[in-house]
Amino acid sequence: MKKFLSLVLSLVMLVSMGTTAFAAEKAPISFEQYATDFESFLKSATYSNTTLPDKVQTFISKYGKQYDTSELIHSEETKVIDLGNDNTVILEGIMVYVNGVEDVEATPERIAKGAVDNTASTYSAKSTSPIKKYYHAVYALVLGQELYRITQEAQFTYNGSSVSVNYSDGSYQRGFLSIWQVSDFKDSSVSSITVGGVNYARVKSSANFHYGLEIQGVGLVIQDNYCWVDARCSKTGTVKGYMDADHNLNH
Numbered sequence: 001m002k003k004f005l006s007l008v009l010s011l012v013m014l015v016s017m018g019t020t021a022f023a024a025e026k027a028p029i030s031f032e033q034y035a036t037d038f039e040s041f042l043k044s045a046t047y048s049n050t051t052l053p054d055k056v057q058t059f060i061s062k063y064g065k066q067y068d069t070s071e072l073i074h075s076e077e078t079k080v081i082d083l084g085n086d087n088t089v090i091l092e093g094i095m096v097y098v099n100g101v102e103d104v105e106a107t108p109e110r111i112a113k114g115a116v117d118n119t120a121s122t123y124s125a126k127s128t129s130p131i132k133k134y135y136h137a138v139y140a141l142v143l144g145q146e147l148y149r150i151t152q153e154a155q156f157t158y159n160g161s162s163v164s165v166n167y168s169d170g171s172y173q174r175g176f177l178s179i180w181q182v183s184d185f186k187d188s189s190v191s192s193i194t195v196g197g198v199n200y201a202r203v204k205s206s207a208n209f210h211y212g213l214e215i216q217g218v219g220l221v222i223q224d225n226y227c228w229v230d231a232r233c234s235k236t237g238t239v240k241g242y243m244d245a246d247h248n249l250n251h
Helices: 002-017 031-043 052-066 069-073 108-112
Strands: 078-082 088-092 095-103 132-140 145-158 163-174 180-195 198-215 218-234 239-244
Touching (some): 145 180, 145 218, 163 180
Parallel strands (some): 163 198
Antiparallel strands (some): 095 132, 218 239
């Protein structure tokens, strides 16, 4: 199914853009070299002030065309690039999968939804965690752009004996025209979960992403991916995020 998705993406580009993906002659570049180049770029100081998704997008937009995608499509190799602090990029063929986390500010919009500005708050018996944004994003090298992303933002209140969700907001984004359709989006479902004997308050957003090409309102669904992203916090304030999709390390 994974190789089928790669081949379908190439077909979609040919049909929808009216160009050939492999028109230019290129010297074959192995998957190993492509993965090495990608990892070096992500770990370099270049664009160090940009977010991980922006950095990934920059690489595939600026340098993706130099690789022979016909070589990469048929590769069965996978490269996991661990960037630390729960940020991971997974390369497989022409597909790029990004799992990451960001600390975000207590903007007026977030405060209106219940977020607390820790920099302005006074001491209380209960503490609030930073506002975290966890995301799972999918890119296609052959198209040079992001296909879709699902995101969960959350902040928690805890006091050592209990924990609850203080603020939450889930969202998704679609890329590349309208070939990705989304259904059954569930924004910030709240629950509790116990892992390794530790109880966490959990908030999760999920959706089904349908891959297809719409022609005159008729949708041809080729693949259906159920994806979710969550954020969870322990009673002592340990915050973690997990993603469940075809390419993720946290099943």
